[in-house]
Amino acid sequence: MAQGSAKIRIAHAEPLGQGARLLRVERVDGAELGFAGGQYVIINTGVTLPGGKLAKRAYSMLSSDAEQRAVEIAVKRIGAGPGSNVLNDIAVGAELEWSGPWGKLRLPPGFSGRALVVATDTGITAALGIARSAAAAGAAQLDLLWLVEPGEYFVSEAFVRERLPAAVRLTVAGDFLPVGHPERPARACALVGQHAHLSAFPYDAVLCAGDGAVIYPIRDRLASLGAPEGGVLLESFFNNPMKKSA
Secondary structure, eight states: OOOOOEEEEEEEEESSSSEEEEEEEEEEEEEOOOOOTTTTTEEEEEOOOTOOOOOEEEEEOEEEOTTTSSEEEEEEOOOOOOHHHHHHOOTTTTTTEEEEOSOOOOTTTTTOSSSEEEEEEHHHHHHHHHHHHHHHOOOSEEEEEEEOOOOSSSSSSHHHHSSSSSEEEEEEEEEEOOOOOTTTHEEEEEEEEHHHHHTTTSSSEEEEEEEEEHHHHHHHHHHTTTTTTTEEEEEEEEEOOHHHHH
16 A cells, blocks of 8 residues: 555544544545555644654544545544644644555455454544454454543544444443553453453454553463464554563
8 A cells, every 4th residue: 555645634523522523534636545444644733843843643544444535533632732732623624744554553455354453542543443444344253342441531432333333343341440550451451351252262363452551461361362473463552662662
């Protein structure tokens, strides 16, 4: 799939509860976006940061890759963050630069097997793109497990269910521990272990997105349950242990 820079246009915008916004974007030149479910793009907000760099932010595409002319992204307003605030306030019709698609958190083209997708927190955006795309491609089984803190978080459970095809089996652990809690990784591994056993593990593919402090232990737990070496793909949205050790 082609990667590079292009101009995008905000084609539609609507609020997502408190402090978040759903944007539908399209390329200004009308070309296809060339993405696979689970991938992300980097948007140049046009804001210059104090150090002189431009505020560029990564956003996963929620849409099925069966539709390549326009995609949905969800943007959470993060305090005074310049990137998220620009995209929460930007007008329909405005144009911005972006690059991509990027990322290896994706199923093979035409995947027809059984997949488990695990998302924590905002990782649900990538999970939605993966599940919707795999369902459109005719996957035999799709299980989505979302580990999320209590209450309205970014996007609601209703929002997720509305966008998932009927073939996707969604399980929401809506009482998950908060980010940074010392027992969070162990709780996640226990939940994933229970889910995998109930769903007759092994799967043909497993993809995890969200809190890096959680999804790396999940990978190890799945390996202990029989997941093939290299058979669990990860995308850290935050707390990436690989960056911290670099």
